[in-house]
Amino acid sequence: xxxxxxxxxxxxxxxxxxxxxxxxxxxxxxxxxxxxxxxxxxxxxxxxxxxxxxxxxxxxxxxxxxxxxxxxxxxxxxxxxxxxxxxxxxxxxxxxxxxxxxxxxxxxxxxxxxxxxxxxxxxxxxxxxxxxxxxxxxxxxxxxxxxxxxxxxxxxxxxxxxxxxxxxxxxxxxxxxxxxxxxxxxxxxxxxxxxxxxxxxxxxxxxxxxxxxxxxxxxxxxxxxxxxxxxxxxxxxxxxxxxxxxxxxxxxxxxxxxxxxxxxxxxxxxxxxxxxxxxxxxxxxxxxxxxxxxxxxxxxxxxxxxxxxxxxx
Amino acid sequence: xxxxxxxxxxxxxxxxxxxxxxxxxxxxxxxxxxxxxxxxxxxxxxxxxxxxxxxxxxxxxxxxxxxxxxxxxxxxxxxxxxxxxxxxxxxxxxxxxxxxxxxxxxxxxxxxxxxxxxxxxxxxxxxxxxxxxxxxxxxxxxxxxxxxxxxxxxxxxxxxxxxxxxxxxxxxxxxxxxxxxxxxxxxxxxxxxxxxxxxxxxxxxxxxxxxxxxxxxxxxxxxxxxxxxxxxxxxxxxxxxxxxxxxxxxxxxxxxxxxxxxxxxxxxxxxxxxxxxxxxxxxxxxxxxxxxxxxxxxxxxxxxxxxxxxxxxxxxxxxxxxxxxxxxxxxxxxxxxxxxxxxxxxxxxxxxxxxxxxxxxxxxxxxxxxxxxxxxxxxxxxxxxxxxxxxxxxxxxxxxxxxxxxxxxxxxxxxxxxxxxxxxxxxxxxxxxxxxxxxxxxxxxxxxxxxxxxxxxxxxxxxxxxxxxxxxxxxxxxxxxxxxxxxxxxxxxxxxxxxxxxxxxx
Numbered sequence: 001x002x003x004x005x006x007x008x009x010x011x012x013x014x015x016x017x018x019x020x021x022x023x024x025x026x027x028x029x030x031x032x033x034x035x036x037x038x039x040x041x042x043x044x045x046x047x048x049x050x051x052x053x054x055x056x057x058x059x060x061x062x063x064x065x066x067x068x069x070x071x072x073x074x075x076x077x078x079x080x081x082x083x084x085x086x087x088x089x090x091x092x093x094x095x096x097x098x099x100x101x102x103x104x105x106x107x108x109x110x111x112x113x114x115x116x117x118x119x120x121x122x123x124x125x126x127x128x129x130x131x132x133x134x135x136x137x138x139x140x141x142x143x144x145x146x147x148x149x150x151x152x153x154x155x156x157x158x159x160x161x162x163x164x165x166x167x168x169x170x171x172x173x174x175x176x177x178x179x180x181x182x183x184x185x186x187x188x189x190x191x192x193x194x195x196x197x198x199x200x201x202x203x204x205x206x207x208x209x210x211x212x213x214x215x216x217x218x219x220x221x222x223x224x225x226x227x228x229x230x231x232x233x234x235x236x237x238x239x240x241x242x243x244x245x246x247x248x249x250x251x252x253x254x255x256x257x258x259x260x261x262x263x264x265x266x267x268x269x270x271x272x273x274x275x276x277x278x279x280x281x282x283x284x285x286x287x288x289x290x291x292x293x294x295x296x297x298x299x300x301x302x303x304x305x306x307x308x309x310x311x312x313x
Numbered sequence: 314x315x316x317x318x319x320x321x322x323x324x325x326x327x328x329x330x331x332x333x334x335x336x337x338x339x340x341x342x343x344x345x346x347x348x349x350x351x352x353x354x355x356x357x358x359x360x361x362x363x364x365x366x367x368x369x370x371x372x373x374x375x376x377x378x379x380x381x382x383x384x385x386x387x388x389x390x391x392x393x394x395x396x397x398x399x400x401x402x403x404x405x406x407x408x409x410x411x412x413x414x415x416x417x418x419x420x421x422x423x424x425x426x427x428x429x430x431x432x433x434x435x436x437x438x439x440x441x442x443x444x445x446x447x448x449x450x451x452x453x454x455x456x457x458x459x460x461x462x463x464x465x466x467x468x469x470x471x472x473x474x475x476x477x478x479x480x481x482x483x484x485x486x487x488x489x490x491x492x493x494x495x496x497x498x499x500x501x502x503x504x505x506x507x508x509x510x511x512x513x514x515x516x517x518x519x520x521x522x523x524x525x526x527x528x529x530x531x532x533x534x535x536x537x538x539x540x541x542x543x544x545x546x547x548x549x550x551x552x553x554x555x556x557x558x559x560x561x562x563x564x565x566x567x568x569x570x571x572x573x574x575x576x577x578x579x580x581x582x583x584x585x586x587x588x589x590x591x592x593x594x595x596x597x598x599x600x601x602x603x604x605x606x607x608x609x610x611x612x613x614x615x616x617x618x619x620x621x622x623x624x625x626x627x628x629x630x631x632x633x634x635x636x637x638x639x640x641x642x643x644x645x646x647x648x649x650x651x652x653x654x655x656x657x658x659x660x661x662x663x664x665x666x667x668x669x670x671x672x673x674x675x676x677x678x679x680x681x682x683x684x685x686x687x688x689x690x691x692x693x694x695x696x697x698x699x700x701x702x703x704x705x706x707x708x709x710x711x712x713x714x715x716x717x718x719x720x721x722x723x724x725x726x727x728x729x730x731x732x733x734x735x736x737x738x739x740x741x742x743x744x745x746x747x748x749x750x751x752x753x754x755x756x757x758x759x760x761x762x763x764x765x766x767x768x769x770x771x772x773x774x775x776x777x778x779x780x781x782x783x784x785x786x787x788x789x790x791x792x793x794x795x796x797x798x799x800x801x802x803x804x805x806x807x808x809x810x811x812x813x814x815x816x817x818x819x
Contacts, residue, residue, distance in 0.1 A: 025764045040455065044347050268344060272340040
């Protein structure tokens with residue numbers, strides 16, 4: 001995809017902070033019930049294999065450790081393109097997600113592969129830095145070659161009710177992204193209530209998010225089906241209201257294929273066909289891919305292989 | 314994979330007041346769920362069932378049998394006996410003998426043990442019961458597995474616990490059993506209704522003659538096997554099959570002390586006339602046309618889920634179904650749009666498939682009745698919307714159906730349809746919606762959706778309905794009483810209140 005096309009597809013912020021008093025409230029018990037229905041959908045045979053391949057193609061293969069090295073990132077980038085060469089017709093992942101200092105390495109490895117380079121920025125994971133530092137961080141990541149930027153919102157300001165601050169900060173980071181897509185991490189594990197998750201989603205989308213994302217993966221709980229459902233419903237209403245599609249990325253704690261399929265079921269029954277592509281839905285995960293591969297092998301051979309048969313990068 | 318599932322439904326084009334472009338989510342996805350049928354090879358069914366009288370199955374005196382068919386395949390599952398008046402007499406006689414001889418004299422804690430045993434065996438055989446229920450009645454396996462069968466076992470567990478504690482339920486009133494109970498149950502929750510009827514009757518020391526509905530007799534007959542396995546004294550529970558005439562013979566039998574009926578208001582009235590002037594006690598659990606009320610401050614998405622659960626649960630074959638939806642005008646468009654989207658994701662089809670949301674309509678006559686009402690609704694000028702899901706070629710099916718622009722004087726608003734058909738009205742004020750909600754001959758259930766606790770209390774107190782749910786719908790529990798106002802019935806079943814119709818107090 002040329003940079004011009006990418007540019008034309010990124011979001012523009014709304015004129016101002018949305019009226020959060022009009023955001024519908026969320027009933028946690030009802031959300032729980034709906035989520036349990038997704039989990040009782042029976043996904044077997046062809047449907048399972050097709051679903052698992054969808055999942056693979058939506059993965060943001062992630063490494064976000066202090067100990068990350070260029071060598072480790074290069075290995076991860078190879079894995080991103082060759083998930084399991086023993087299996088035919090396995091898609092590549094959607095993106096590789098790294099810290100800003102390693103973006104250049106990933107960018108070089110993935111050039112021409114169709115796989116995006118995503119970078120966390122804005123003083124990830126805490127976001128405890130000045131706005132100036134966050135903007136600089138973002139610009140650095142983009143200048144190093146990031147196609148996508150994953151930022152964290154200022155939860156402290158959000159909890160204090162400083163919605164304008166949060167809105168402005170997202171909008172400014174969005175501007176700093178230029179042609180790069182912006183994923184806004186709400187860090188739902190620190191938002192306390194589903195009502196807050198819903199409000200933060202609306203705020204982020206109006207401020208120009210291309211994607212909204214549950215978590216950094218550094219805080220427990222990370223992604224849950226419950227917060228993901230609330231966010232999908234917010235995306236749906238935003239689409240109906242503005243006509244603009246916003247992507248969704250649950251991240252952290254999704255390491256099992258079965259759980260990933262539950263997320264996919266939720267996506268199918270909440271947003272439907274238009275969102276069921278890597279363009280609009282991602283899984284932020286480091287260990288998920290191998291479990292999915294193991295399940296695909298099992299569907300073909302009838303046996304589970306040891307994890308030693310799948311490369312760890 | 315890759316096949317599209319969309320077929321043309323009778324969808325009406327969206328009329329948009331604003332000049333916004335039409336935005337629509339597409340739920341006909343490339344990725345769909347493969348068939349996931351529950352296996353049936355563990356199910357043991359006879360090709361022919363007799364009458365369960367005095368602890369064993371016997372041929373009907375009439376010599377007549379009738380077929381019970383699966384509404385999803387239109388194939389015969391088994392033949393069941395058609396009990397004549399003479400057979401009813403035999404069953405009542407056996408029940409009387411068991412009442413006088415053993416059951417009413419038994420130590421209450423012993424009675425409790427038998428009922429606990431029934432509960433446990435139902436749990437152990439839950440999978441088989443769920444499959445048979447779905448085969449015979451058409452309800453999705455998800456519901457029979459997760460709702461009907463666990464709740465049926467739950468009722469036996471609950472009332473087993475009361476058996477030796479009756480003096481605490483009725484302090485200083487010396488509760489005594491009534492005698493022989495004649496119980497007639499409907500086809501919408503066959504095993505669950507049997508449990509609702511039998512469990513409290515046994516716990517209080519009565520004996521029972523139960524007649525299941527003619528379209529869904531199989532789980533009751535399987536329950537007879539459980540009763541044999543639990544080694545209940547012969548005659549304590551008798552289960553006889555047949556249609557209306559058999560029921561009439563049971564109601565009119567002079568040696569029956571109490572009638573418990575769940576079914577249509579029409580038949581309920583006939584029963585009440587038939588037993589007028591007799592000493593028979595009775596409870597009637599009849600029709601309904603529940604108001605489900607959504608306020609603008611409700612958690613809208615969860616309310617939509619509750620609306621779906623309220624009207625499409627069990628194909629809408631639920632006496633307490635939330636069949637009249639009242640939405641506050643400021644959120645009406647939002648609610649209806651979400652509801653239509655949600656309806657698109659409902660899977661209608663094979664009841665035995667674990668992914669099915671809505672199963673088969675219970676019988677051909679019922680399907681015809683529902684279709685007639687759908688026509689009436691259109692003739693009356695309400696605006697119809699049906700989901701576009703594909704339907705199987707064979708069997709009795711009805712798409713989830715919505716009527717907007719319905720009004721109080723429409724027949725689809727006033728009369729019980731007993732199918733997956735929802736009539737939507739809007740309202741402005743609390744006073745207005747209470748008046749409209751209560752403006753019906755029925756009064757079985759209702760629902761209120763709001764985030765404000767005070768509003769819940771204000772409104773639920775003014776709704777003239779036996780059960781009112783707040784921010785949920787169609788939730789049942791053995792400890793909670795259930796029953797109606799006005800033409801929805803007399804008496805309460807479930808909970809402590811459910812003991813009362815089965816005891817005489819001093």
